[in-house]
Amino acid sequence: MSDSPPTVHVVDDDDSFRESLARLLRATGHRVEAYRSGEDFLARARPGPGCVLLDVQMPGPTGLELQRALAERNLGLPIVFLTGHGDIPMSVRAMRAGAEDFLTKPVAMPQLLDAVSRALARDAAGREAQEHLAQLRARYETLTPAERRIFAMVVTGMLNKQIAYDLGRAERTVKAHRSQVMLKMKADSVADLVRMADELGISAQTPPAG
Secondary structure, X not given: OOOOOOEEEEEOOOHHHHHXXXXXXXXXXXXXXXXXXXXXXXXXXXXXXXXEEEEOXXXXXXXXXXXXXXXXXXXXXXXXXXXXXXXXXXXXXXXXXXXXXXXXXXXXXHHHHHHHHHHHHHHHHHHHHHHHHHHHHHHHHOOOHXXXXXXXXXXXXXXXXXXXXXXXXXXXXXXHHHHXXXXXXXXXXXXXXXXXXXXXOOOOOOOOOO
């Protein structure tokens, strides 16, 4: 996971509001970057942990258009919308598209800070899950074709002797492969392997050849 501190990206075309909000957030200990437009944000923002405080009505891409652009670029930063022109249908669209919150200006600072905290927590949890899955995939890549096949059979609940019969191999060979699977995957039990197979999207019905 990234060691860099999370950044709160403030995107608003109202100069005084944007700078005031940035100062308040910095005063509460947040790292902040401010942008006067969606184009400015897309040009300058770099991948990393954080969230976005985003105005809805702006020249160039609107807040909702920028939300779609971020999703298309796989920059899934949680978004808190801030607007003085919002309506219920607009807020529904934003929330359905994954926004963390939709707040109407002027917004009370405690309400805003709570939304930012939730957005940053959501981002951190998502990045942790991505890192966990990447590590799991890396472990799986260390398995030999034979070990992958046995992995897929073990998670169906098959016993060693059943696997040995199906594969036409000695049971001791299956036991040796199974031990390597447990070791390489860092699994403490078959239940661990079942959970890992589910996370990896491995179909127990169609084990890989090997």
